[in-house]
Amino acid sequence: MDMSRKQPFERVVAAHGGTVLRVCRVLLGGHDAEDAWSETFLAALRAYPDLPDDANVEAWLVTIARRKAIDVLRARTRQPVPVEELPEEPSAVGVPGARDIDLWQAVDELPEKQRRAVAYHYVAGLPYAKIAEILGGTADAARRAAADGIKNLRKNYPGATMKGAPS
Amino acid sequence: MNTSSGYFASPSDADTLSRLRHRLELAAEAEGLLDVAYTTVDSPVGTLLLAATPAGLVRVAYDIEGHDSVLDTLAQRLSPRVLRAPRRLDTAARELDEYFAGRRRAFDLPLDLSLSKGFRQLVQRNLPGIGYGQTRTYRQVAELVGNPKAVRAVGTACATNPLPVVVPCHRVLRSDGTIGSYVGGLAAKTTLLNLEATAAEEA
Numbered sequence: 001m002d003m004s005r006k007q008p009f010e011r012v013v014a015a016h017g018g019t020v021l022r023v024c025r026v027l028l029g030g031h032d033a034e035d036a037w038s039e040t041f042l043a044a045l046r047a048y049p050d051l052p053d054d055a056n057v058e059a060w061l062v063t064i065a066r067r068k069a070i071d072v073l074r075a076r077t078r079q080p081v082p083v084e085e086l087p088e089e090p091s092a093v094g095v096p097g098a099r100d101i102d103l104w105q106a107v108d109e110l111p112e113k114q115r116r117a118v119a120y121h122y123v124a125g126l127p128y129a130k131i132a133e134i135l136g137g138t139a140d141a142a143r144r145a146a147a148d149g150i151k152n153l154r155k156n157y158p159g160a161t162m163k164g165a166p167s
Numbered sequence: 168m169n170t171s172s173g174y175f176a177s178p179s180d181a182d183t184l185s186r187l188r189h190r191l192e193l194a195a196e197a198e199g200l201l202d203v204a205y206t207t208v209d210s211p212v213g214t215l216l217l218a219a220t221p222a223g224l225v226r227v228a229y230d231i232e233g234h235d236s237v238l239d240t241l242a243q244r245l246s247p248r249v250l251r252a253p254r255r256l257d258t259a260a261r262e263l264d265e266y267f268a269g270r271r272r273a274f275d276l277p278l279d280l281s282l283s284k285g286f287r288q289l290v291q292r293n294l295p296g297i298g299y300g301q302t303r304t305y306r307q308v309a310e311l312v313g314n315p316k317a318v319r320a321v322g323t324a325c326a327t328n329p330l331p332v333v334v335p336c337h338r339v340l341r342s343d344g345t346i347g348s349y350v351g352g353l354a355a356k357t358t359l360l361n362l363e364a365t366a367a368e369e370a
Contacts, residue, residue, distance in 0.1 A: 008203075008242040008249035013191065017184050034187060041191050045200050048247055 005053045009045055016058050017041070019124050020065050026107050026119035027069035032076070039068040062124045063134060066116075106157040114149030121146045192252045202246035205238065206253035208260045210267050211362070212355040215332070217256045217263075220245060223277030224259050227330050229351035244282065263332065269366035272299035274333045282329040286317065290324035297338045300367030302360070304342045326350060332359065 020040055024033035043064050051060060107115060113135065120131040121142070128139040128146070135142055195201040203225070205218040216228040218241055225245065228237040242249050253260070258276060265271035273295070280288050293312055297303050303311070305321045312321070325336035331350050337359040341347040349356035 006242055006247035008238045010250050037187050038190055042194050045195055045248055
């Protein structure tokens, strides 16, 4: 019998579910993120027994999430749904999380490479060397893309304050 | 790791994640990927961990065994595809409730005995033959399984029973009349024996 040292998958979901959700949101910029999350964890559950015991589980999940996000984007272009975006503009007053919706839009508008570098580093917490493996290029290039992304975000989303930092 | 992570957190994340987690649980079962489902239930002998494979109930664990370490062992010995998924344990949980209420004398559940092998499994298969409210000695059980000298091995088989309560190793006592050791602790063994003695009298 294979004496794997792997943790029960339940703990993987508990430890990384939030990170993967945020990555999916940044990659997809909205409501498709939840479908991508589900597809990611189902695929991960399927492949989990074959994952090497010493693998970086979070980097692995982020890689799957990226693939699933691309699938969702492809499905979306193949079959555009014209009424998907509702025309009403809900008031932000008194709506919890409404500020975050603006932030997601700002993130969504970042150039592709910046958006992904920001997601992988600031959201998923991956080191730049790992991000370079996913994005291609060097660790320094990934670092620059993330820094540019954050700079753009600060410019386009001036109301943002960092939680835990004095505002 | 860095304060910017908070930048992307939203207050409803916890709700969203709990909904997505539940969706994963259903999808995993539907896709045949739920190798080990588990839940916890309250009982008069403390919180019990219940785990089942598609074949049946595979593990009942007492709090003092350390539920986290029991789950680690299940991940290593059976499959790491382990999820909290109470639905598969609904029948087991209901029958245990009935048992602890004194209204059930035998469990009617598919069991998966794959966590024990050889002589231990043989002993465990025979334990349900000891009726509700009755007891046997380790020596009697050794005779029952056709190996009267294997008294100590019977003790080990009881101590390593992966399905305590449901497979009634608590009904096996020492030959000198003392109750012997128990995977759930002596207090739990006494509670189960008293419960059965009382309910058997009332019937």
